[in-house]
Amino acid sequence: MIIKPSEQPGSHERHLLRKASNPLFPNAPTLDDDNLIDAQRLDHEALQTFNTEFRALLEETTSLTGNVESEVILQLKDRLDRAYESASSVGGDLSKTKDAIRKLLGFMMASVRRGAGADEHAHMELDQEEAARNAHFTLLDAPLVADLLHPESPIHPDELVPTLLSADKDELQLALQMFDEVQLLAILSQGAALLEQLQGEGVNVSIPQEKLAFMQGYAEFAGGLST
Incomplete structure (x- = not known):
């Protein structure tokens, strides 16, 4: 390059x-x-x-x-x-x-x-x-x-979950505050399915699995606050 x-x-x-x-x-x-x-x-x-x-x-x-x-x-x-x-x-x-x-x-x-x-x-x-x-x-x-x-965000809707799983934890924690409980559950479900698919294809997903676990913990914490 x-x-x-x-x-x-x-x-x-x-x-x-x-x-x-x-x-x-x-x-x-x-x-x-x-x-x-x-x-x-x-x-x-x-x-x-x-x-x-x-x-x-x-x-x-x-x-x-x-x-x-x-x-x-x-x-x-x-x-x-x-x-x-x-x-x-x-x-x-x-x-x-x-x-x-x-x-x-x-x-x-x-x-x-x-x-x-x-x-x-x-x-x-x-x-x-x-x-x-x-x-x-x-x-x-x-x-x-x-x-x-951004109104003209380059992040397409089908790229949301990969984007979150690629973020560092500091930014991820801030980004997760944008979503409500229902949205978080959908993100977690899609994230788990994506990582399962990639793991089946032989991709090392250990780092994004840590991000998914972090997101799960955040969702549980946020859900606890709203109850």
Whole structure:
């Protein structure tokens, strides 16, 4: 190979690296120059699109006047939330961009709180919103979660289980928080069937079996919390 993997790959390149020569994936590709160039091109296009859209969003947000309708604020908050999701999936170091998004959201939330006055119920709802957003952003800092949540995720539905079984345990633990009990049971069932099939074909599945056991333990723990 002449082309080297990126130091900070985007979602397409990350998923190619997960799949390359990985027996957990059906028809796993080999890692060659053509595949790598194609994935890097898609990530570069995604980054360019994000930069263009974020500059427009930033200009729109920072040009707000003092008297803004609440509906406008809600729409901008939603767009900033989605911008953070996109920034987590594209390649490169966008830590400063993500910090800027957090600050803009903080300014908006402060403005909304001032508008709420002494309404304790409104402030409680805002506290819950901020806590949920912070938890969501923490999950997005895991590349696997960002890749799974992206609206145009390169991870196809039939690749979900192989992807989870290929993840390291730190990312896996975060990713599992995205699924409810029913979804977790389906993932475990599909994972067990996949590993049984591969083992029958002579594939060494000792490492993914450890991941499956970890997922089983998480599912039992999560189920215990919900009862």
